[in-house]
Amino acid sequence: MFLKLLAFIWVISxxxxxxxxxxxxxxxxxxxxKKMRGIFFGxxxxxxxxxxxxxxxxxxxxxxxxxxxxxxxxxKAFFFLNAKASEKVFEWFAGQSIxxxxxxxxxxxGFGLFLLYVK
Numbered sequence: 001m002f003l004k005l006l007a008f009i010w011v012i013s014x015x016x017x018x019x020x021x022x023x024x025x026x027x028x029x030x031x032x033x034k035k036m037r038g039i040f041f042g043x044x045x046x047x048x049x050x051x052x053x054x055x056x057x058x059x060x061x062x063x064x065x066x067x068x069x070x071x072x073x074x075x076k077a078f079f080f081l082n083a084k085a086s087e088k089v090f091e092w093f094a095g096q097s098i099x100x101x102x103x104x105x106x107x108x109x110g111f112g113l114f115l116l117y118v119k
Contacts, residue, residue, distance in 0.1 A: 010112030
């Protein structure tokens with residue numbers, strides 16, 4: 001149930017970011033690094049947990065690879081706590097083009113649809 005709710009949130013936010021990519025860039029530029037660091041930490045933990053939960057107990061190499069990606073996502077979440085590393089990531093994201101943000105929104109939409117499909 002939680003995974004379906006999370007998947008719907010991912011799909012809706014992916015559609016919003018696909019329509020308004022400048023809003024995401026504005027959020028990255030306006031928010032403080034400490035606040036965004038906490039948001040990305042939580043997002044990476046939830047994303048990793050969702051990937052693991054969606055593929056737990058499934059057979060097949062694709063599901064195992066997705067589960068490994070979830071584990072890597074949780075480990076990477078702890079690297080967002082480092083101030084220097086997260087500031088570099090935020091600066092890099094804020095400097096990207098609108099097409100990049102649209103591609104990220106498409107990937108987010110695809111991930112939400114994937115979560116709806118597997119559960």
